[in-house]
Amino acid sequence: MQTIIAANETSSISTRDRGLNYGDGFFTTAIITDGQVEHWAYHKARLIECAQRLGFPALEFTALESHITQQVASQAQAVVKIVVTRGEGGRGYASPSECNLNIIVSVLPYPKHYxxxxxxxxxxxxxxxxxxxxxxxxxxxxxxxxxxxxxxxxxxxxxxxxxxxxxxxxxxxxxxxxxxxxxxxxxxxxxxxxxxxxxxxxxxxxxxxxxxxxxxxxxxxxxxxxxxxxxxxxxxxxxxxxxxxxxxxxxxxxxxxxxxxxxxx
The missing domain is CATH 3.20.10.10 (D-amino Acid Aminotransferase, subunit A, domain 2)
Incomplete structure (x- = not known):
């Protein structure tokens, strides 16, 4: 399972999240141009590779891509950051037998000096x-x-x-x-x-x-x-x-x- 969290002033994440406690997760950062995520196929491939090599469950991209499309549709130039954590659970460093992934999607201003x-x-x-x-x-x-x-x-x-x-x-x-x-x-x-x-x-x-x-x-x-x-x-x-x-x-x-x-x- 996975939970998609839109990062804003009211969003929150558990203090027991493994990403917070152990850095147990991964991310990608992409540029948005005219409502489209540039090089999305490569970013998606990165997320898939990270999940596989770190032993995460496969990501459910249909819901994630739909959410991202809605979040970036009105953006002429911006940045989208997608953070995936293994969620809560497990004993100490050991991973939980079943994961409920947290996926945090942030839309941020583009650094104009670039x-x-x-x-x-x-x-x-x-x-x-x-x-x-x-x-x-x-x-x-x-x-x-x-x-x-x-x-x-x-x-x-x-x-x-x-x-x-x-x-x-x-x-x-x-x-x-x-x-x-x-x-x-x-x-x-x-x-x-x-x-x-x-x-x-x-x-x-x-x-x-x-x-x-x-x-x-x-x-x-x-x-x-x-x-x-x-x-x-x-x-x-x-x-x-x-x-x-x-x-x-x-x-x-x-x-x-x-x-x-x-x-x-």
């Missing part, structure tokens, strides 16, 4: 917080986001737009809230996400348009690239203008990407 990022680019520092390796959770967008909280807290003292996040082996994984990819000699590459990190919906959609090689990536690989970009469902594709003291020409970066996209079209 619209200017493709023109201004983003500066990156290297975060002092490193991601732990956990293959069982790698790629999933679970409710366990304390690493990202620490990364954002550390970023306040770094005076850059975002932070490049490494794993405990000093491999590049992502930034605080986006995937990263680069172009070198007209080839696109992005960090492997089989040990930690989040497999972003927008990056997956980009793989339908470009041949992307997923491999082990170092900071030097990025600084020696011809162009570097961030991407996620809300900001889409944004050029990186600097990593530490290394700078990129973002006009040139955009030109390289546009040429590759045109070639693959």
């Amino acid at each position: 619209n200017s990022l493709p023109d201004t680019g983003i500066s990156l520092a290297i975060s002092p917080i490193k991601l732990a390796v956990q293959p069982h959770l790698a790629g999933l967008k679970t409710l366990n986001r304390l690493e990202q909280v620490l990364i954002k807290n550390a970023l306040q003292a770094q005076h850059t737009d975002d932070a490049l996040v490494l794993d405990c082996n000093n491999n590049v994984i992502e930034t605080s809230a986006a995937n990263i990819f680069a172009i070198k000699n007209n080839k696109v590459f992005s960090p492997r996400l089989d040990e930690c990190g989040i497999k972003g919906v927008f990056l997956q959609s980009l793989c339908d348009k470009l041949a992307v090689e997923f491999k082990t990536v170092s900071v030097d690989d990025l600084t020696q690239a011809d162009a570097v970009f961030l991407c996620n469902s809300l900001m889409k594709i944004v050029p990186v203008k600097s990593i530490g003291e290394h700078y990129f020409d973002i006009v040139h970066s955009q030109s390289l990407l546009n040429e590759l996209l045109a070639k693959e079209a």
